[in-house]
Amino acid sequence: MAGRRATPTGRYGGRTAAERRAERRRRFLDAGLEMFGRGPGYRGTTVAALSEAAGLSTRQFYEEFSTLEDLLAELHLEVNDLAERDVLAALPSVEGLRLPERTARLFRAYAASITGDRARIRIAFVEIIGVSPRLDRQRLTRRARWVDYICAEAAAAAERGEIADRDYRIAATAFIGSVNGLLHDWSAGWVDATLDEVIDELVLMLMGRLHSSDVLSTPRPGSPGPESLGR
Structure with missing residues (x-):
């Protein structure tokens, strides 16, 4: 289809396109764990900052995640x-x-x-x-x-x-x-x-x-007290 880039399928550097993409996704996840979990947090993080932390581009981020x-x-x-x-x-x-x-x-x-x-x-x-x-x-x-x-x-x-x-x-x-x-x-x-x-x-x-008891130690209002049980 005109204007659409084909998805690469060959090997590069000994790895398949799927392997490279999985590694890239993992880098974004690891950067997210670091920034959301130890850094400014989810609300304080931008796509640009997270991409920089992952050592990747914002374009690559949007190839993996929408938001x-x-x-x-x-x-x-x-x-x-x-x-x-x-x-x-x-x-x-x-x-x-x-x-x-x-x-x-x-x-x-x-x-x-x-x-x-x-x-x-x-x-x-x-x-x-x-x-x-x-x-x-x-x-x-x-x-x-x-x-x-x-x-x-x-x-x-x-x-x-x-x-x-x-x-x-x-x-x-x-x-x-x-x-x-x-x-x-x-x-x-x-x-x-x-x-x-x-x-x-x-x-x-x-x-x-x-291990809580079947019978509450403090009877509910209207329930029989312990002294009346078994009569």
């Missing part, structure tokens, strides 16, 4: 995909463990991945917030996957008789909200604690929710 938002969206998914992969990889090592040890190890596998690079925390819990309705939907969709995972773990533990057999979806959602909120505030410097202290607190919180 900086697209790059941020891909980074957010990548951070979550890495954490999910690391949790799944940890599953064989927790087979046969009791729920407290199993839960602690799996959450620490998640935490080690998501916090292994502080830039990942900022991408996952800070920069993604309030960018657009599209990214809000993406963020909530990924949160829902983690809620589903916790519910599946809780259901398996209930089958083994380790915890009560009940619906844990509200508890799981509350916990994931706590993870997001606490890591956001810690990353912003609003929580005076080490990362290990933050992770320890989140593990205790999750275990507390999974």
Whole structure:
């Protein structure tokens, strides 16, 4: 077609066009992680500055991404995909463990991945917030996957008789909200604690929710008190 450049397919420098393009895309993603996660942040970054950081041109950026938002969206998914992969990889090592040890190890596998690079925390819990309705939907969709995972773990533990057999979806959602909120505030410097202290607190919180009593210690209005149960 006249006026349209053909996509190169041959080898150059020992690499195919697809390999060169993948490397170029990776350079933009790495520059985005650096600038969004450790530098001026998503809102403080321009296409020109990011392209310069990647050692590429703005024309090359627009061959890979339509907007900086697209790059941020891909980074957010990548951070979550890495954490999910690391949790799944940890599953064989927790087979046969009791729920407290199993839960602690799996959450620490998640935490080690998501916090292994502080830039990942900022991408996952800070920069993604309030960018657009599209990214809000993406963020909530990924949160829902983690809620589903916790519910599946809780259901398996209930089958083994380790915890009560009940619906844990509200508890799981509350916990994931706590993870997001606490890591956001810690990353912003609003929580005076080490990362290990933050992770320890989140593990205790999750275990507390999974082991919460079926019967509330403080009866709801209109419900029978403990002294009336069993009469």
